[in-house]
Amino acid sequence: MQQSNWWVHLLLLLASAIAVFPVLWILSTSFKPRAEVFSTELDFLPKTFTWENYVHVLTRSDGIFWQWMGNSLLVAVFTALIGLALSTTAAYALSRFRFAGRGAFHYGIFLTQMFPGALLIVPLYKLVDSLGLLNHYLGLILAYCTVAVPFSVMMLKSFFDTIPYELEEAARVDGLSHFGTFYRVVLPLSLPGITVTAFYSFITAWNEFLIALTFMSDQNMYTLPIGLQQFVNQFNTDWHYMAAGAIIVTLPILLVFLIAQRYIISGLTSGGTKG
């Protein structure tokens, strides 16, 4: 290992500044009164600090923002749970068993990464429409499962791969069944991995824009990304409100992400899966 020199720190500081600037800039915008936001003066910090934008976003139209947040939470939580429920056993089988068609199954899961949303969205739209589930939570959850399930399988498999097989052999010798070994030995040991996978499915659903925009046309059913679009009009955008809304949506995710980064990184790099 070489001694670090000043230019390494200089480059990393520059890169760090670029990485955080857009976030800090909307944070600063979110605390500025309207007149300062729409001003040609260059001020990096608010001259008059105000919570007014946040108050407006959270209370406008009888607090519809809370409704959207509830919609987003509900859809994201159920997407993550259904994704997990369906994929844990499959990922375990992929990690532990050799069987005919294993390679094909694995490749099929990889292929789904390639399917353009543009090709799937029309048949899915028709399917959800024919089930009468447009503008319904379940329609959105179904559509998100098309991404969450294969993704969860890939990620969980990479976590199961890291659990020593000897532990299961010991459990089998002690008389546990296949399912018993899975539920009593493997699942508890891979709890960090399962949490991270669930968090990732949650984020994917929380951030999804295209399908939500297409499926949810009733304002009461919007998720947050679509709701925030309400501040964008044809001619002007209420950037001060938009900034406050964006910060509310981002902050919880950003905090969890940075706190859990070690687990998230290990899961993603070993699985080589979606980011």
Added chain:
Amino acid sequence: MGARNNTWIAYLFLTPVIVVMALLVFYPLLQGIAYSFSNMNQYNMGSKFAPPSWEFIGLNNYINLFSTITEPDSVFRDVLIQTLIWTFVNVFFHFVIGLGLALLLNRNLKGRGLYRMVLMVPWAVPSFVAAFSWTWMYNETYGVFNLVLQKLGFSPIPWLGDSFWAMVSVILVNIWLGVPFMMITLLGGLQSIPQSLYEAARVDGASAWRQFWTITLPLLKPVASTATVLGVIWTFNLFNVIFLVTRGGPVRSTEILVTYAYREAFLNWNFGVACTYGVVILSFLLAFTIFYQRLLKANSNEGVYY
């Protein structure tokens, strides 16, 4: 090693996923491919009030796309070229900047964990929030970029109002978003290279530059190639950034295949044409992946490991 052969239980464990994937992914995929040979639109797709009346029209959608490709005002050709520029430039900079930062972070230096955490911020920001934030910074009158430019005595740039600058703008947003994934993946690859190789090289008097080309790059290749394939697939299919920052404008100049397919489907309501675009996208990605894997296999004996 130690894996079991109880096939029936493996299939039992896989059944839920197979059923769901078949119903929600592979069946719709086949439907989508079928629709690409049809004239389906909002009016003939069938509803509570009218039975479906769309028909298969053979290769007409494909012929309409590809026959115009030599004409000067071919939308498809423009969108295709823009897609290739968008994908290539993004993945190139993701890789170069990501590799540069990974090499810096792989050194023994103070504050490494903190740098890594801060550099990961763009990854943790939802892409629609990033799109809002950058669109605001690009604002011609009140945006921070033009305010800084003017303060420094330059003239303001029409970031989103000019077809060249609009492309630069959306690409910048996506470079910002995509570098952390590449950086973290490549850093993982770098950390798995045994230090003893570098020590041996130093004993033999190899320069840092030579160590980079003969040890680091060849050994990074498996990780780098997987990350690049995924990067190309995701970038090619990326919808949010362009749709939210420029809506494909001005005058289609930042439209790529996926955003244009969406426009055909849910703004023009031509489902058949939209699916044709989808099939074209899928064919490109499949061809790319197969070609890239062949290429890697052909060159895979170049390592210095043995």
